[in-house]
Amino acid sequence: MPKPSALQAIRFEPPGTLTVLDQLLLPYDETLVPVTGIDDGHRVIKAMQVRGAPAIAIVAILSLVVDIHARPERWATASELLVYITEATHYLETSRPTAVNLFEATKRLRDTLASTIHVHPNLSVSELCQRVLEFGEAMLARDLSDNQRIGALGATWIQEQAPHRAPECKPEVPNASVQPRSPSTPATWRILTHCNTGALATAGWGTALGIARSLFQQVGEQLHVYCTETRPYMQGSRLTAYELVHDKIPATLITDSMAAALLASRTTNAIVVGADRVAANGDTANKIGTYQLAVVAHHHNVPFMVAAPWTSIDLTTPSGADIPIEERPSDEMVTAKGRVVPHTSSLHTELPADARVRLAAPGIATWNPAFDITPAHLISAIVTERGVITKSDSQATFDLAGSHARLFGV
Numbered sequence: 364m365p366k367p368s369a370l371q372a373i374r375f376e377p378p379g380t381l382t383v384l385d386q387l388l389l390p391y392d393e394t395l396v397p398v399t400g401i402d403d404g405h406r407v408i409k410a411m412q413v414r415g416a417p418a419i420a421i422v423a424i425l426s427l428v429v430d431i432h433a434r435p436e437r438w439a440t441a442s443e444l445l446v447y448i449t450e451a452t453h454y455l456e457t458s459r460p461t462a463v464n465l466f467e468a469t470k471r472l473r474d475t476l477a478s479t480i481h482v483h484p485n486l487s488v489s490e491l492c493q494r495v496l497e498f499g500e501a502m503l504a505r506d507l508s509d510n511q512r513i514g515a516l517g518a519t520w521i522q523e524q525a526p527h528r529a530p531e532c533k534p535e536v537p538n539a540s541v542q543p544r545s546p547s548t549p550a551t552w553r554i555l556t557h558c559n560t561g562a563l564a565t566a567g568w569g570t571a572l573g574i575a576r577s578l579f580q581q582v583g584e585q586l587h588v589y590c591t592e593t594r595p596y597m598q599g600s601r602l603t604a605y606e607l608v609h610d611k612i613p614a615t616l617i618t619d620s621m622a623a624a625l626l627a628s629r630t631t632n633a634i635v636v637g638a639d640r641v642a643a644n645g646d647t648a649n650k651i652g653t654y655q656l657a658v659v660a661h662h663h664n665v666p667f668m669v670a671a672p673w674t675s676i677d678l679t680t681p682s683g684a685d686i687p688i689e690e691r692p693s694d695e696m697v698t699a700k701g702r703v704v705p706h707t708s709s710l711h712t713e714l715p716a717d718a719r720v721r722l723a724a725p726g727i728a729t730w731n732p733a734f735d736i737t738p739a740h741l742i743s744a745i746v747t748e749r750g751v752i753t754k755s756d757s758q759a760t761f762d763l764a765g766s767h768a769r770l771f772g773v
Protein backbone atom coordinates (compact mmCIF):
# COMPACT_ATOMS: atom_id res chain seq x y z
CA MET A 364 0.00 0.00 0.00
CA PRO A 365 1.58 3.34 -1.00
CA LYS A 366 2.49 5.67 1.87
CA PRO A 367 -0.35 8.23 2.03
CA SER A 368 0.09 11.95 1.87
CA ALA A 369 -0.78 13.28 5.31
CA LEU A 370 -3.99 14.97 6.33
CA GLN A 371 -6.45 13.22 4.11
CA ALA A 372 -8.57 10.97 6.33
CA ILE A 373 -10.63 9.57 3.45
CA ARG A 374 -9.38 8.40 0.04
CA PHE A 375 -12.05 7.42 -2.47
CA GLU A 376 -11.49 6.32 -6.08
CA PRO A 377 -14.94 5.92 -7.67
CA PRO A 378 -16.75 3.68 -7.82
CA GLY A 379 -15.25 1.00 -5.71
CA THR A 380 -12.00 1.82 -3.90
CA LEU A 381 -12.13 3.37 -0.44
CA THR A 382 -9.33 3.60 2.14
CA VAL A 383 -9.15 5.54 5.42
CA LEU A 384 -6.14 6.76 7.39
CA ASP A 385 -5.98 4.72 10.60
CA GLN A 386 -6.20 7.50 13.19
CA LEU A 387 -5.47 5.14 16.08
CA LEU A 388 -1.89 5.01 14.81
CA LEU A 389 -1.32 8.72 14.02
CA PRO A 390 0.95 10.58 14.26
CA TYR A 391 3.53 7.84 14.53
CA ASP A 392 2.36 5.70 11.66
CA GLU A 393 0.42 6.72 8.54
CA THR A 394 -1.40 3.53 7.58
CA LEU A 395 -4.26 3.25 5.12
CA VAL A 396 -7.02 0.77 5.93
CA PRO A 397 -9.13 -0.60 3.03
CA VAL A 398 -12.92 -0.32 3.37
CA THR A 399 -14.51 -2.85 1.00
CA GLY A 400 -18.10 -2.69 2.19
CA ILE A 401 -20.52 -1.83 4.98
CA ASP A 402 -19.00 -4.30 7.46
CA ASP A 403 -15.60 -2.62 7.08
CA GLY A 404 -17.32 0.77 7.26
CA HIS A 405 -19.09 -0.11 10.50
CA ARG A 406 -15.89 -1.54 11.98
CA VAL A 407 -13.55 1.40 11.24
CA ILE A 408 -16.12 3.88 12.57
CA LYS A 409 -16.91 1.93 15.75
CA ALA A 410 -13.19 1.34 16.46
CA MET A 411 -12.47 5.05 15.79
CA GLN A 412 -9.93 4.30 13.11
CA VAL A 413 -11.84 7.04 11.38
CA ARG A 414 -13.66 9.60 13.56
CA GLY A 415 -15.12 13.08 13.50
CA ALA A 416 -18.79 13.80 12.88
CA PRO A 417 -18.58 14.66 9.14
CA ALA A 418 -15.98 11.99 8.39
CA ILE A 419 -18.12 9.32 10.06
CA ALA A 420 -21.07 10.16 7.80
CA ILE A 421 -18.94 10.30 4.66
CA VAL A 422 -17.17 6.99 5.32
CA ALA A 423 -20.47 5.29 6.15
CA ILE A 424 -22.05 6.36 2.87
CA LEU A 425 -18.94 5.61 0.79
CA SER A 426 -18.68 2.16 2.38
CA LEU A 427 -22.20 1.56 1.07
CA VAL A 428 -21.17 2.85 -2.38
CA VAL A 429 -18.27 0.41 -2.64
CA ASP A 430 -20.46 -2.36 -1.18
CA ILE A 431 -23.23 -2.14 -3.80
CA HIS A 432 -20.79 -1.62 -6.68
CA ALA A 433 -18.89 -4.77 -5.74
CA ARG A 434 -21.58 -7.22 -6.89
CA PRO A 435 -24.64 -5.38 -8.30
CA GLU A 436 -25.90 -8.66 -9.77
CA ARG A 437 -27.22 -9.47 -6.27
CA TRP A 438 -30.38 -7.45 -7.06
CA ALA A 439 -32.89 -7.98 -9.89
CA THR A 440 -34.64 -4.62 -9.49
CA ALA A 441 -33.95 -1.15 -8.12
CA SER A 442 -36.62 -1.75 -5.50
CA GLU A 443 -34.77 -4.81 -4.21
CA LEU A 444 -31.60 -2.75 -4.04
CA LEU A 445 -33.43 0.00 -2.12
CA VAL A 446 -34.48 -2.57 0.47
CA TYR A 447 -30.83 -3.57 0.88
CA ILE A 448 -29.73 0.07 1.13
CA THR A 449 -32.38 0.73 3.78
CA GLU A 450 -31.21 -2.20 5.91
CA ALA A 451 -27.54 -1.34 5.33
CA THR A 452 -27.94 2.29 6.40
CA HIS A 453 -29.76 1.29 9.58
CA TYR A 454 -26.88 -1.09 10.32
CA LEU A 455 -24.30 1.64 9.74
CA GLU A 456 -26.23 3.88 12.14
CA THR A 457 -25.43 1.45 14.97
CA SER A 458 -21.70 2.21 14.71
CA ARG A 459 -21.74 5.39 16.90
CA PRO A 460 -24.83 7.16 18.35
CA THR A 461 -23.96 10.80 19.05
CA ALA A 462 -22.81 12.51 15.85
CA VAL A 463 -25.98 13.42 13.95
CA ASN A 464 -24.23 13.77 10.57
CA LEU A 465 -24.39 9.98 10.10
CA PHE A 466 -28.15 9.86 10.69
CA GLU A 467 -28.75 12.98 8.58
CA ALA A 468 -26.89 11.45 5.63
CA THR A 469 -28.49 8.00 5.83
CA LYS A 470 -32.02 9.40 6.13
CA ARG A 471 -31.44 11.87 3.31
CA LEU A 472 -30.10 9.07 1.10
CA ARG A 473 -33.10 6.81 1.80
CA ASP A 474 -35.55 9.63 1.16
CA THR A 475 -33.76 10.72 -2.03
CA LEU A 476 -33.68 7.21 -3.47
CA ALA A 477 -37.29 6.45 -2.55
CA SER A 478 -38.51 9.58 -4.33
CA THR A 479 -36.24 8.82 -7.30
CA ILE A 480 -37.76 5.37 -7.74
CA HIS A 481 -41.24 6.83 -7.27
CA VAL A 482 -40.62 9.30 -10.11
CA HIS A 483 -38.69 6.78 -12.27
CA PRO A 484 -40.26 3.35 -11.59
CA ASN A 485 -38.25 1.76 -14.40
CA LEU A 486 -34.88 2.81 -13.01
CA SER A 487 -32.32 0.00 -13.39
CA VAL A 488 -30.11 -1.41 -10.62
CA SER A 489 -27.01 0.12 -12.20
CA GLU A 490 -28.72 3.51 -12.51
CA LEU A 491 -29.64 3.40 -8.80
CA CYS A 492 -26.06 2.41 -7.94
CA GLN A 493 -24.93 5.47 -9.90
CA ARG A 494 -27.29 7.72 -7.89
CA VAL A 495 -25.77 6.44 -4.64
CA LEU A 496 -22.27 7.09 -6.01
CA GLU A 497 -23.25 10.65 -6.95
CA PHE A 498 -24.73 11.15 -3.47
CA GLY A 499 -21.46 10.08 -1.82
CA GLU A 500 -19.30 12.21 -4.11
CA ALA A 501 -21.54 15.21 -3.44
CA MET A 502 -21.06 14.71 0.32
CA LEU A 503 -17.27 14.84 -0.07
CA ALA A 504 -17.38 18.01 -2.16
CA ARG A 505 -20.02 19.75 -0.03
CA ASP A 506 -18.25 19.05 3.27
CA LEU A 507 -15.01 20.58 2.02
CA SER A 508 -16.75 23.70 0.70
CA ASP A 509 -18.84 24.00 3.88
CA ASN A 510 -15.68 23.88 5.98
CA GLN A 511 -13.95 26.54 3.92
CA ARG A 512 -16.99 28.81 4.35
CA ILE A 513 -17.05 28.10 8.10
CA GLY A 514 -13.34 28.89 8.28
CA ALA A 515 -13.68 32.21 6.49
CA LEU A 516 -16.79 33.31 8.42
CA GLY A 517 -15.32 32.27 11.75
CA ALA A 518 -11.96 33.97 11.15
CA THR A 519 -13.73 37.21 10.22
CA TRP A 520 -16.04 37.02 13.24
CA ILE A 521 -13.10 36.60 15.61
CA GLN A 522 -11.31 39.63 14.16
CA GLU A 523 -14.47 41.75 14.21
CA GLN A 524 -16.17 40.58 17.40
CA ALA A 525 -13.69 38.92 19.73
CA PRO A 526 -12.05 41.45 22.04
CA HIS A 527 -8.69 42.23 20.48
CA ARG A 528 -6.14 41.97 23.22
CA ALA A 529 -3.03 44.11 23.07
CA PRO A 530 0.08 42.02 22.48
CA GLU A 531 1.75 41.01 25.70
CA CYS A 532 5.44 41.07 26.40
CA LYS A 533 5.40 37.38 27.24
CA PRO A 534 6.12 35.50 23.99
CA GLU A 535 4.37 32.24 23.39
CA VAL A 536 6.29 29.07 24.04
CA PRO A 537 7.83 28.59 20.59
CA ASN A 538 6.63 25.57 18.69
CA ALA A 539 9.70 23.45 18.18
CA SER A 540 8.73 22.61 14.67
CA VAL A 541 8.37 26.12 13.34
CA GLN A 542 10.59 29.15 13.78
CA PRO A 543 10.27 30.24 17.41
CA ARG A 544 8.48 33.56 17.59
CA SER A 545 10.82 36.29 18.66
CA PRO A 546 9.62 38.16 21.77
CA SER A 547 9.25 41.28 19.62
CA THR A 548 6.30 39.76 17.77
CA PRO A 549 4.04 38.26 20.43
CA ALA A 550 0.76 36.79 19.25
CA THR A 551 -2.05 39.27 18.91
CA TRP A 552 -4.61 36.57 18.20
CA ARG A 553 -4.83 33.56 20.48
CA ILE A 554 -7.41 30.83 20.23
CA LEU A 555 -7.84 27.62 22.19
CA THR A 556 -9.34 24.55 20.58
CA HIS A 557 -10.29 21.08 21.84
CA CYS A 558 -10.22 17.61 20.30
CA ASN A 559 -9.66 17.33 16.56
CA THR A 560 -11.88 19.18 14.14
CA GLY A 561 -9.54 19.46 11.20
CA ALA A 562 -8.93 17.68 7.92
CA LEU A 563 -8.79 14.39 9.86
CA ALA A 564 -12.36 14.80 11.13
CA THR A 565 -13.86 15.89 7.83
CA ALA A 566 -13.45 15.78 4.04
CA GLY A 567 -10.80 18.47 4.43
CA TRP A 568 -9.90 21.88 5.94
CA GLY A 569 -11.94 21.30 9.10
CA THR A 570 -14.53 23.11 11.15
CA ALA A 571 -13.09 24.69 14.31
CA LEU A 572 -9.58 23.95 13.11
CA GLY A 573 -10.73 25.24 9.73
CA ILE A 574 -11.31 28.58 11.43
CA ALA A 575 -7.74 28.43 12.75
CA ARG A 576 -6.48 27.67 9.21
CA SER A 577 -8.45 30.59 7.76
CA LEU A 578 -7.33 32.92 10.55
CA PHE A 579 -3.73 31.90 9.90
CA GLN A 580 -4.25 32.74 6.22
CA GLN A 581 -5.43 36.21 7.27
CA VAL A 582 -3.11 37.15 10.16
CA GLY A 583 -0.19 34.79 9.70
CA GLU A 584 2.33 34.62 12.51
CA GLN A 585 0.20 36.91 14.68
CA LEU A 586 -1.92 33.85 15.42
CA HIS A 587 -1.11 31.36 18.12
CA VAL A 588 -3.27 28.28 18.57
CA TYR A 589 -3.44 26.39 21.84
CA CYS A 590 -4.76 22.84 21.63
CA THR A 591 -5.67 20.48 24.43
CA GLU A 592 -4.46 16.89 24.52
CA THR A 593 -8.07 15.66 24.79
CA ARG A 594 -7.84 12.52 26.84
CA PRO A 595 -8.44 9.62 26.59
CA TYR A 596 -8.25 9.18 22.80
CA MET A 597 -5.78 12.09 22.58
CA GLN A 598 -7.28 13.67 19.46
CA GLY A 599 -5.52 16.92 20.37
CA SER A 600 -1.99 15.74 21.06
CA ARG A 601 -1.98 13.10 18.31
CA LEU A 602 -4.17 14.63 15.58
CA THR A 603 -4.63 18.39 16.01
CA ALA A 604 -0.98 18.94 16.93
CA TYR A 605 -0.08 16.85 13.88
CA GLU A 606 -2.21 19.08 11.64
CA LEU A 607 -0.92 22.33 13.16
CA VAL A 608 2.73 21.29 12.83
CA HIS A 609 2.07 20.08 9.27
CA ASP A 610 0.62 23.49 8.34
CA LYS A 611 3.32 25.35 10.29
CA ILE A 612 0.70 27.22 12.33
CA PRO A 613 2.28 28.54 15.55
CA ALA A 614 0.80 26.37 18.25
CA THR A 615 1.23 25.07 21.78
CA LEU A 616 -0.08 21.84 23.22
CA ILE A 617 -1.54 21.93 26.74
CA THR A 618 -3.04 19.24 28.90
CA ASP A 619 -6.81 19.31 29.41
CA SER A 620 -6.24 20.42 33.00
CA MET A 621 -4.29 23.53 31.94
CA ALA A 622 -7.15 25.32 30.13
CA ALA A 623 -8.29 27.46 33.07
CA ALA A 624 -4.72 28.44 33.93
CA LEU A 625 -4.14 29.39 30.30
CA LEU A 626 -7.11 31.76 30.26
CA ALA A 627 -6.05 33.17 33.61
CA SER A 628 -2.49 33.84 32.46
CA ARG A 629 -2.73 34.46 28.71
CA THR A 630 -5.16 36.80 27.00
CA THR A 631 -7.18 34.52 24.73
CA ASN A 632 -9.44 35.90 22.01
CA ALA A 633 -11.75 32.92 21.74
CA ILE A 634 -12.27 29.25 22.41
CA VAL A 635 -13.34 27.49 19.21
CA VAL A 636 -14.69 23.94 19.24
CA GLY A 637 -16.53 21.59 16.90
CA ALA A 638 -19.80 19.77 17.37
CA ASP A 639 -21.18 16.30 16.99
CA ARG A 640 -24.80 17.35 17.37
CA VAL A 641 -26.30 20.81 17.93
CA ALA A 642 -29.87 20.66 19.25
CA ALA A 643 -32.59 23.03 18.04
CA ASN A 644 -32.05 25.33 21.04
CA GLY A 645 -28.27 25.46 20.52
CA ASP A 646 -27.25 23.00 23.26
CA THR A 647 -24.23 21.25 21.79
CA ALA A 648 -22.82 17.73 22.15
CA ASN A 649 -19.09 17.69 21.61
CA LYS A 650 -16.00 15.89 22.85
CA ILE A 651 -15.89 15.30 26.59
CA GLY A 652 -14.23 18.31 28.23
CA THR A 653 -15.98 20.87 26.01
CA TYR A 654 -18.52 21.85 28.69
CA GLN A 655 -15.83 22.70 31.22
CA LEU A 656 -14.06 24.85 28.62
CA ALA A 657 -17.31 26.76 28.13
CA VAL A 658 -17.59 27.32 31.88
CA VAL A 659 -13.99 28.60 32.02
CA ALA A 660 -14.62 30.84 28.99
CA HIS A 661 -17.72 32.29 30.66
CA HIS A 662 -15.78 32.95 33.86
CA HIS A 663 -13.07 34.81 31.91
CA ASN A 664 -15.47 36.57 29.54
CA VAL A 665 -13.87 34.89 26.51
CA PRO A 666 -16.13 34.23 23.46
CA PHE A 667 -17.01 30.53 23.14
CA MET A 668 -17.59 29.53 19.52
CA VAL A 669 -19.06 26.34 18.10
CA ALA A 670 -18.12 25.61 14.47
CA ALA A 671 -20.55 23.25 12.75
CA PRO A 672 -21.98 22.67 9.28
CA TRP A 673 -25.77 22.45 9.14
CA THR A 674 -25.36 18.68 8.73
CA SER A 675 -24.36 18.71 12.43
CA ILE A 676 -27.43 20.70 13.48
CA ASP A 677 -30.41 18.55 14.43
CA LEU A 678 -33.65 20.53 14.44
CA THR A 679 -35.57 17.37 15.38
CA THR A 680 -33.75 17.24 18.75
CA PRO A 681 -35.21 19.93 21.03
CA SER A 682 -32.36 20.24 23.55
CA GLY A 683 -29.15 18.71 24.83
CA ALA A 684 -31.09 16.49 27.21
CA ASP A 685 -32.32 14.58 24.17
CA ILE A 686 -28.90 13.85 22.65
CA PRO A 687 -27.60 10.27 23.17
CA ILE A 688 -24.12 10.33 24.71
CA GLU A 689 -21.82 7.48 23.67
CA GLU A 690 -19.88 5.73 26.40
CA ARG A 691 -16.64 4.17 25.24
CA PRO A 692 -15.01 0.99 26.63
CA SER A 693 -13.14 1.30 29.90
CA ASP A 694 -9.87 0.06 28.44
CA GLU A 695 -9.76 3.07 26.10
CA MET A 696 -9.35 5.17 29.25
CA VAL A 697 -7.19 3.03 31.51
CA THR A 698 -4.89 1.57 28.88
CA ALA A 699 -3.24 2.72 25.67
CA LYS A 700 -4.40 -0.54 24.05
CA GLY A 701 -5.10 -0.10 20.35
CA ARG A 702 -3.83 3.44 20.38
CA VAL A 703 -0.26 4.68 20.08
CA VAL A 704 0.55 7.19 22.81
CA PRO A 705 4.03 8.45 23.70
CA HIS A 706 4.39 7.12 27.21
CA THR A 707 3.80 3.55 26.25
CA SER A 708 6.96 3.41 24.21
CA SER A 709 9.57 0.73 24.82
CA LEU A 710 11.13 2.70 27.70
CA HIS A 711 10.14 0.03 30.20
CA THR A 712 10.85 -3.10 28.22
CA GLU A 713 11.46 -5.02 31.43
CA LEU A 714 7.81 -4.59 32.47
CA PRO A 715 5.17 -7.12 31.41
CA ALA A 716 3.49 -6.09 28.17
CA ASP A 717 0.21 -5.25 29.91
CA ALA A 718 1.94 -2.82 32.29
CA ARG A 719 3.46 -0.99 29.36
CA VAL A 720 0.01 0.02 28.15
CA ARG A 721 -1.81 0.37 31.49
CA LEU A 722 -2.51 3.97 32.54
CA ALA A 723 -4.42 3.36 35.80
CA ALA A 724 -4.45 1.05 38.78
CA PRO A 725 -5.98 -2.34 37.96
CA GLY A 726 -9.47 -2.77 39.38
CA ILE A 727 -10.47 0.92 39.48
CA ALA A 728 -13.98 1.63 38.18
CA THR A 729 -14.26 4.07 35.28
CA TRP A 730 -16.74 6.38 33.62
CA ASN A 731 -15.84 7.10 29.98
CA PRO A 732 -18.43 9.24 28.15
CA ALA A 733 -17.05 10.31 24.76
CA PHE A 734 -19.07 13.56 24.75
CA ASP A 735 -20.69 16.12 26.99
CA ILE A 736 -23.34 18.79 26.51
CA THR A 737 -22.58 22.50 26.50
CA PRO A 738 -25.76 24.46 27.26
CA ALA A 739 -26.66 27.16 24.76
CA HIS A 740 -26.39 29.97 27.31
CA LEU A 741 -22.59 29.38 27.45
CA ILE A 742 -22.20 29.59 23.66
CA SER A 743 -21.43 32.99 22.12
CA ALA A 744 -21.76 32.03 18.44
CA ILE A 745 -22.48 29.06 16.22
CA VAL A 746 -20.48 29.35 12.99
CA THR A 747 -22.14 27.59 10.06
CA GLU A 748 -21.42 27.62 6.33
CA ARG A 749 -24.49 29.87 5.85
CA GLY A 750 -23.59 32.43 8.49
CA VAL A 751 -22.63 33.07 12.11
CA ILE A 752 -25.59 32.64 14.44
CA THR A 753 -25.64 34.61 17.68
CA LYS A 754 -28.17 35.49 20.34
CA SER A 755 -28.58 38.43 22.66
CA ASP A 756 -26.99 38.09 26.12
CA SER A 757 -30.47 38.02 27.59
CA GLN A 758 -31.38 34.97 25.53
CA ALA A 759 -30.51 31.61 27.09
CA THR A 760 -31.05 29.64 23.90
CA PHE A 761 -30.83 29.91 20.12
CA ASP A 762 -33.72 29.64 17.70
CA LEU A 763 -32.00 27.47 15.12
CA ALA A 764 -35.21 26.59 13.31
CA GLY A 765 -35.76 30.30 12.74
CA SER A 766 -32.10 30.72 11.72
CA HIS A 767 -32.46 27.83 9.26
CA ALA A 768 -35.56 29.39 7.69
CA ARG A 769 -33.78 32.73 7.38
CA LEU A 770 -30.48 31.39 6.06
CA PHE A 771 -31.94 28.81 3.68
CA GLY A 772 -34.83 31.01 2.58
CA VAL A 773 -37.44 28.35 3.37
Ligand SMILES: CSC[C@H]1O[C@H](OP(=O)(O)O)[C@H](O)[C@@H]1O
Pocket residue numbers: 414415416417558559560561564565570571598636637638639649650651733
Ligand atom coordinates in the same frame (compact mmCIF):
# COMPACT_ATOMS: atom_id res chain seq x y z
C1 LIG B 1 -15.65 18.19 12.96
S1 LIG B 1 -16.47 17.17 14.05
C2 LIG B 1 -15.26 16.68 15.12
C3 LIG B 1 -15.84 16.23 16.43
O1 LIG B 1 -15.79 14.81 16.51
C4 LIG B 1 -14.98 14.48 17.62
O2 LIG B 1 -15.43 13.33 18.25
P1 LIG B 1 -14.74 11.91 17.89
O3 LIG B 1 -13.26 12.15 17.74
O4 LIG B 1 -15.10 11.05 19.10
O5 LIG B 1 -15.40 11.43 16.63
C5 LIG B 1 -15.08 15.67 18.54
O6 LIG B 1 -16.27 15.69 19.27
C6 LIG B 1 -15.01 16.78 17.55
O7 LIG B 1 -15.48 18.03 17.98
